[in-house]
Amino acid sequence: MPEGHSVHRITRQFALHFVGKTIAASSPQGRFAGGASEIDGLEMTDAKAVGKQMFLEFDHRLWLRVHLGMYGAWDFAGNITADATTASAGGRMGQTNQRGTVVPDDNEPSLSSIGAPRRLRMAEQERLGEALDTFPPEPIGAVRVRLLASDTVADLRGPTACEVLQPEEVQAVIAKLGPDPLVDDPDEGRARFVDAAIKKATPIGLILMDQNVVSGIGNVYRAELLFRARLDPHKPGKLVPRETLEELWADWTYLLGVGVSTGQMMTMDGLSHEDYVNALARRDDRHWVYHRAGKPCRVCGTPIVMEVAAGRKLYFCPVDQT
Template structure:
């Protein structure tokens, strides 16, 4: 599932390509026909993200997209190709350089037109987003500190923290040598403050790079040049491989509906 930095990049890319101009909205697949007819030809005011949610505002109406596990956008310039497969929604518009721009949405969990109060209700049930400016990370800690639930599960709860998915969960816990099984109430404010600052930095880096890289240069196999895929993470999807710090085999088990990865030694309970 795309994590918060991906949605932030999508909002920025769609803003550059379409904001301030009329957008031709269609639903080649047909499942979004009513919503497409409502938005077609209207000027796009802004595109923003919050956590794993994307919001495109057309006047009083807002398009809400949640990609879920399988949703994805495909974009390009010039004349769009004939729709292939289950294209839920297509945007077409005039690019700032005078050419054309288009984007196709497939497989999203949610693709719906909402009113302002409906958007507010979605935002009200989400925790703080590390990518939003001037966000108070201690709002998340209040929920974490009041819970007996394992911190590894709490980090995946979007009502606690918005935008964090399986990769950031595993890597953040490892970087702070925190057992994913520690109850939230045993995560102190000082420790959480360090984790929040680190998470903000990691997700901003993800926005810049377009990928998640959490390892320090000294912990990589290749210490020079571009970071290779197998050097990008400490524990995520490294089951059975040696921990980059202590050499212990990385473990995995399901937690909060997703595979959790951790080192028994570096993250000892």
């Protein structure tokens, strides 16, 4: 499932290429025909993300709420000629380091040198596709909703949620979500997270995945945050010291910023330039414990454990996190 950084990056593409333009909305698949007709012909006036959910505003009165879930993805096509995040603008989407250096890959040219209209897929991974011969391209597959601006089109497939809401309905949805470091005031967000987590008897490994407690954290960031804090994922939230919870919030703020800037869930610090470039190119080289079941801990050498918690795979070191 796309985690918070991916949804923020997708939303920034809408802010860059769609906000301020009149949008032709349709449902090639047919399942969202009614909702598409409500926003068809309206101007997109805002685009924002809270955790794993995104909200697109039309003419200051209607909102399109989208939750990608496990299978959803946006495909952009047309004038996608620059990354919407400043730190990555000099290189390929999701494959630049924090200094903007491009990782060589003949299959994915830099967005800054595309020239012709291109396709761009955005979900957990971002992939730049072939040049377009015509614009807009024909919808491919089960496109739930198509949003067409003057020179850019976005196709949504497979979302968990896709609905048109009134402003008060949007506020009701957001009110139920935990704080997002890129949305909430830093001090207020930290206080909301800590105050909620410290009251729970639930294991901290489950609390971090609870979108009502904190927004945007998924399976990867959960495992990495806990390891970076050397925190046992089974420890109840009420037994985690307040200062440790505050440090978790600070680290989530940091990692989310890195994810938005690079397009990658880069969770290892202190790497050499060569190791950093390798980590951006290969997921196995950018995480401490995630997806490393049975492999030696990078710190102590103990095999990393994987267990299922609430239907999701949880990775941790049984030595460094106890």
